[in-house]
Amino acid sequence: MELNPDTPLHWIDMTILMRLGTAAILGLLLGLDRELKGHDAGLRTHGLICFSAAVMTVCSIALYHQLDTDGSRMDPLRIFEGAGAFVGIIAAGLIVVSKGTVHNLTTAAHIWLATVIGIACGAGQWPLVLVAAIVAVVMMSGLALFERRWLSRFGQDREQG
Structure with a gap:
């Protein structure tokens, strides 16, 4: 069986650590919201999923560049298919x-x-990561406050009226 060449351990660099570390931290932060609200999928689930997706992406991009030869039909975007199914x-x-x-x-x-x-972390798409994280926090925390404060009153008024 023919395998791709090994990647030496000394090739771990700040770029890889930053991509994977950011994914792990953001995954844990996303899970914190669910954990605090007592939902089934919390810190560990979100942290592992976000980190795993980043590892899959980094690996897919690295293998694409490592194995790409003229006329190859490799498609690194298939990572989305695998992640979506999973x-x-x-x-x-x-x-x-x-x-x-x-x-x-x-x-x-x-x-x-x-x-x-x-x-997005695995692909190093930092503006996308930043916007997605901010929107996620606003939607999960900000909208929860809005729902409790204003929408619950609206529902009570409808029941009384």
């Missing part, structure tokens, strides 16, 4: 329908977001 299985396992009510849909979407942010 996360879809995990997310589908989280979603529960009980008595006509859907549970854990936001957690499943949150896991998808952690995956996409991990892929």
Whole structure:
């Protein structure tokens, strides 16, 4: 069996550490929100998924550059297909329908977001990572405050009226 050449351990550099480290930290921070709210997929799940997606992306890009030869039909963007299938299985396992009510849909979407942010970290797309992380925090924390403060009053007014 023919394998690609090994990558020496001394090739671990700051770029790889920054991409993987950022993905791990952001994944943990995304999971913190779910953990504090008592949802099933918390710190470890989000951290592992975001970090794994970054590792898959870095590996895919590195292998593409290492093995690419004239006329090859390699497509490093297939990482999205693999990550999508993987996360879809995990997310589908989280979603529960009980008595006509859907549970854990936001957690499943949150896991998808952690995956996409991990892929962006692995690809070194720092503006995208920054915007995605900020939007995630605003949507998960800011909107929760808005829902509790204003939408709950609206629902109470509708029930009384």
